[in-house]
Amino acid sequence: MRIAFINGSPKVKNSASGALLEDLKGYFSETNEILDLGFHTTDVSETVKAELSTADAWIFAFPLYVDGIPGHLLSCLAQLEEENVHHSKRQVYGIVNCGFYEGIQAKHALRILQNWCTKTNNPWGGGIGIGGGGGLAMMPKLEPGQGPKAPIDKALSMLAEKIEQQEIQENCYVSVALPRFAYKLGAQMGWRQMIKANGKKASNLADRPE
Numbered sequence: 662m663r664i665a666f667i668n669g670s671p672k673v674k675n676s677a678s679g680a681l682l683e684d685l686k687g688y689f690s691e692t693n694e695i696l697d698l699g700f701h702t703t704d705v706s707e708t709v710k711a712e713l714s715t716a717d718a719w720i721f722a723f724p725l726y727v728d729g730i731p732g733h734l735l736s737c738l739a740q741l742e743e744e745n746v747h748h749s750k751r752q753v754y755g756i757v758n759c760g761f762y763e764g765i766q767a768k769h770a771l772r773i774l775q776n777w778c779t780k781t782n783n784p785w786g787g788g789i790g791i792g793g794g795g796g797l798a799m800m801p802k803l804e805p806g807q808g809p810k811a812p813i814d815k816a817l818s819m820l821a822e823k824i825e826q827q828e829i830q831e832n833c834y835v836s837v838a839l840p841r842f843a844y845k846l847g848a849q850m851g852w853r854q855m856i857k858a859n860g861k862k863a864s865n866l867a868d869r870p871e
C-alpha cells in the first residue's frame with residue numbers, strides 16, 4: 662500500500678505534526694510505502710500532485726489554527742479540488758493537534774476536512790484530535806505506550822490499523838498524559854522563553870501594531 666503522509670504545519674522542522682507522523686510511521690509494516698509530503702506553504706507543486714495521485718491513502722497532520730485549518734493548508738486543499746487527483750477508493754484521514762489541553766478542540770477542524778472530502782468525492786476515513794500539542798515536538802522518543810505520549814501512541818496505533826485495513830474509524834480525541842495544570846505551567850514557561858529569545862518581553866504582547 663502507498664500511503665501519503667502530508668505534514669500540513671507551516672513549520673518545516675520541529676513541528677508537532679511532523680513528530681506525530683514520525684510516530685505513526687512506526688506502526689506500519691515495511692511492506693507499505695510511505696510518501697513524505699509537506700504542505701508548508703500556500704502552493705502544491707505539480708510533483709506533489711503527481712505523487713498524491715499514486716497513493717492509496719492520504720493522511721493529513723496539521724495544527725489547529727483559530728479552531729480551524731491553517732490558511733496555507735486551505736489554499737492547498739482548494740488547489741487539490743481543481744485537480745483530477747481524487748479517487749473514490751482512496752481514504753483520507755486527519756490528525757489535528759492543538760495547543761489547548763483538550764483534543765476535542767480539534768473537532769471542527771476534523772469536520773472541515775471531512776466536508777472537503779465530501780465535496781471532492783474522497784472517502785473520509787476518520788481522524789484524531791490531539792490536545793497538548795505544544796510540547797510534542799520536544800518530547801524525547803520513548804518506547805510506544807510510555808510517558809506523556811502513551812494515550813496518543815494508542816490512538817495512532819489504532820488509526821494505523823484502520824488505514825492498513827482501509828477501514829473507517831470514528832473521530833476520536835486524546836490528550837497528553839500530564840495533569841492539566843502541569844501542561845499549562847510548561848506552556849506558560851515555553852512562550853515566555855520564546856518571547857525572550859525573540860528579544861521581547863511579555864508586556865510587549867499588549868503593544869499595538871504600528
Ligand SMILES: Cc1cc2nc3c(=O)[nH]c(=O)nc-3n(C[C@H](O)[C@H](O)[C@H](O)COP(=O)(O)O)c2cc1C
Binds near residue numbers: 671
Ligand atoms: C496562528 C495560530 C493559531 C492557533 N490557534 C489555536 C486554536 O484555536 N486552538 C488551539 O488549541 N491551539 C491553537 N494554536 C496552537 C497550535 O495549534 C499548536 O501550537 C500546535 O501544537 C502547533 O502544531 P505544529 O507544530 O504541528 O505546527 C494556534 C497557533 C497559531 C500559531
